Amino acid sequence: xxxxxxxxxxxxxxxxxxxxxxxxxxxxxxxxxxxxxxxxxxxxxxxxxxxxxxxxxxxxxxxxxxxxxxxxxxxxxxxxxxxxxxxxxxxxxxxxxxxxxxxxxxxxxxxxxxxxxxxxxxxxxxxxxxxxxxxxxxxxxxxxxxxxxxxxxxxxxxxxxxxxxxxxx
Amino acid sequence: xxxxxxxxxxxxxxxxxxxxxxxxxxxxxxxxxxxxxxxxxxxxxxxxxxxxxxxxxxxxxxxxxxxxxxxxxxxxxxxxxxxxxxxxxxxxxxxxxxxxxxxxxxxxxxxxxxxxxxxxxxxxxxxxxxxxxxxxxxxxxxxxxxxxxxxxxxxxxxxxxxxxxxxxx
Numbered sequence: 186x187x188x189x190x191x192x193x194x195x196x197x198x199x200x201x202x203x204x205x206x207x208x209x210x211x212x213x214x215x216x217x218x219x220x221x222x223x224x225x226x227x228x229x230x231x232x233x234x235x236x237x238x239x240x241x242x243x244x245x246x247x248x249x250x251x252x253x254x255x256x257x258x259x260x261x262x263x264x265x266x267x268x269x270x271x272x273x274x275x276x277x278x279x280x281x282x283x284x285x286x287x288x289x290x291x292x293x294x295x296x297x298x299x300x301x302x303x304x305x306x307x308x309x310x311x312x313x314x315x316x317x318x319x320x321x322x323x324x325x326x327x328x329x330x331x332x333x334x335x336x337x338x339x340x341x342x343x344x345x346x347x348x349x350x351x352x353x354x
Numbered sequence: 355x356x357x358x359x360x361x362x363x364x365x366x367x368x369x370x371x372x373x374x375x376x377x378x379x380x381x382x383x384x385x386x387x388x389x390x391x392x393x394x395x396x397x398x399x400x401x402x403x404x405x406x407x408x409x410x411x412x413x414x415x416x417x418x419x420x421x422x423x424x425x426x427x428x429x430x431x432x433x434x435x436x437x438x439x440x441x442x443x444x445x446x447x448x449x450x451x452x453x454x455x456x457x458x459x460x461x462x463x464x465x466x467x468x469x470x471x472x473x474x475x476x477x478x479x480x481x482x483x484x485x486x487x488x489x490x491x492x493x494x495x496x497x498x499x500x501x502x503x504x505x506x507x508x509x510x511x512x513x514x515x516x517x518x519x520x521x522x523x
Binding site for chain 2: 203207229232259266271302331337339341
């Protein structure tokens with residue numbers, strides 16, 4: 186184990202150490218509790234759930250509790266804009282379907298999940314247990330959002346980055 | 355100037371160096387271009403602007419171009435949910451008014467702006483030039499969002515943190 190304080194040779198600059206610190210943090214160190222509704226609900230019920238739980242993303246689950254789709258505020262705003270009654274619109278009509286969903290897994294580095302959020306211009310990834318990759322059967326364990334990453338940045342800036350990995354050497 | 359590579363005594367641990375690296379990054383190093391509409395527009399026009407520009411927050415400006423309010427997707431979704439015609443709703447009825455707005459300034463540390471986002475549970479801060487603090491007269495220079503902070507985290511994790519502060523010793 187390298188010493189944490191004092192004289193030491195790293196062979197890296199401070200940015201290299203920064204990379205190392207951040208890469209030790211995994212998705213499950215940051216993830217939030219998922220909020221979900223069943224796939225037979227209306228867009229109106231999705232909006233109500235979104236406001237009740239104060240989240241920006243709601244997961245849609247099938248009968249077996251597997252991930253079916255994702256609803257963002259943007260999806261619902263788009264549905265609401267044309268004077269539609271959201272009570273008449275099934276969530277499956279406005280959600281991003283499973284075929285287009287990008288997921289995260291608990292053990293991957295948080296930074297790689299953050300990179301997928303940025304590259305795909307989305308706000309939230311479902312954190313999943315992969316049941317069957319080919320059939321895209323995913324069990325939802327959590328959600329990871331730009332809020333989680335912003336909070337991590339604040340913690341790192343305030344010297345609390347160590348809270349995220351307790352098993353450090 | 356401290357050496358960047360090799361043997362050196364810091365008196366700090368790596369988390370301390372991490373703090374130092376991050377605290378050198380300011381709001382203006384990260385900020386995005388602001389998107390704004392005039393205060394006499396409708397909520398419908400605000401939604402159209404939001405989708406056209408693909409942003410989650412639109413600033414509302416008065417006749418003199420000073421900040422009047424902020425509209426989020428959440429504000430507009432709340433307005434849309436009750437079968438209202440958004441064309442009949444003025445933006446001033448749904449925006450967060452200037453009296454409740456939290457701002458950022460270009461020269462402050464990015465991490466302190468990130469902290470205000472987290473503490474106040476908001477997605478975006480206007481980056482402003484303060485014209486008159488007492489009268490809350492602010493000229494909008496940019497916006498800083500959770501996306502900016504997530505991107506910074508990705509860059510730090512990938513060793514590109516140095517791009518943010520060129521004038522480092």
